[in-house]
Amino acid sequence: MDVPNTSGTSDRKVALVTGASRGIGRAIAIELARVNYDVMMNYAANREAADEASVAVRAASTREGVRVATCQANIAEASDREELLQKTRQQFGRLDLLVNNAGIAPEKRTDLLDATVESFDQLLDVNLKGPYFLTQAVARWMIEQRTSGEIGDYHPAIVSITSVSAYAASPERGDYCVSKAGLSMMTKLYAARLANEGINVYEIRPGVIATDMTAGVKEKYDRLIDAGLSPIKRWGTPEDVGRAVAAIATGMFPFSTGEVINVDGGFHLRRL
Ligand SMILES: NC(=O)c1ccc[n+]([C@@H]2O[C@H](COP(=O)([O-])OP(=O)(O)OC[C@H]3O[C@@H](n4cnc5c(N)ncnc54)[C@H](OP(=O)(O)O)[C@@H]3O)[C@@H](O)[C@H]2O)c1
Secondary structure: OOOOOOOOOOOOOEEEEOOOOOHHHHHHHHHHHHOOOEEEEEEOOOHHHHHHHHHHHHHHOOOOOOOEEEEEOOOOOHHHHHHHHHHHHHHHOOOOEEEEOOOOOOOOOOOHHHOOHHHHHHHHHHHHHHHHHHHHHHHHHHHHHHHHOOOOOOOOEEEEEOOHHHOOOOOOOHHHHHHHHHHHHHHHHHHHHHHHHOOEEEEEEEOOEOOHHHHOOHHHHHHHHHOOOOOOOOOEOHHHHHHHHHHHHOOOOOOOOOEEEEEOOOOOOOOO
16 A cells, blocks of 8 residues: 655654564554654555555544555565655655564574574564664655754654573574664664754563564463563553553653563563
C-alpha cells in the first residue's frame, strides 16, 4: 500500500520502522500511530503481512488523515537502504524517529563449534551492518533538517531493538548474540556522536516476546518461563515493546541518551 507523494515538510511527526510487517515492528508502528505519528513501514518480502499491518496502523491512529506507507527494502543492502530513505523523503518530507527493529534469528540453532560462516555473515549483515549504515544515513538527514531550521520544535531520536542476547550467552546461536552485542555498542557510539546534534539515541532490550521468531521454540520457553526465567512470569508481547518506543517517541526521556530500556520481565536482574 502506498500513499500519494507529498513534498516539503509538514507539522506532523514521522517515524520509519524497519521490519514493521509482523511481530514487534508491527506493534511499534501501531503504538506510534496511537501517539499521532505518521509511519513509514519497512518490510523484507511479506507484502501481504505489510498491507494488513498498515491497515491496523491506520486504524490505531486517532488523527484525521494519518499517513501510513509501506516500503519493501532489504536493510542489509546499501541500494535498498538508499531507496527506503528516498521514498520516505518523497512521501513524508521529514523524519523524526528511526526505529531499527528488523532482525533475523539463525535459520538453525547450531553449536558454536559447528557454526557456519554463511549464517554468521547473514546475521551480521541484517542485524548489525544494515542498522549501522541506515542510522548513519538517517543521522545525516536529521542533522540537515535540524540545521535548515525548517521544522520548528524538532527533537529527533533513534531507537534500536536489541535483545537480552546482547549480554546473555547462547552458545547455540552465537552469531545472533554477537550481532545484538554489536547493535548495543552501536547505540552507545551514535548516542555519543549525535548528542551535540540534538539527536537522542536509545536501545530497547526485549526478553522473550511472543512472535513468529519465537514460535518454533514456544514449548522450550513455556517451560523456562514457568520455572522462573524472569521474575514476571509471562511471555512478553509485541505491545510491551511498542509502548516503550512510544514513551521515547513522545519525548519522555529528554535528558537521557545511550540509555538501555529493558523490556524483559526483569530477566536482567541477578538474583540470589
Ligand atoms: N521475539 C523475540 O523474542 C525477540 C526478543 C528480543 C529481540 N527481538 C528482536 O526484535 C526484532 C523483531 O523481532 P520479531 O520477533 O518481531 O521478528 P519477526 O516476527 O520474525 O519479524 C521480523 C520482521 O523483520 C522484517 N525483516 C526481516 N529481515 C529483514 C531485512 N533484511 N530487511 C528488512 N526487514 C526485514 C520482517 O519482514 P517480512 O515480514 O517481510 O519477512 C518482519 O517484518 C528483531 O530485531 C529481533 O531480533 C525479538
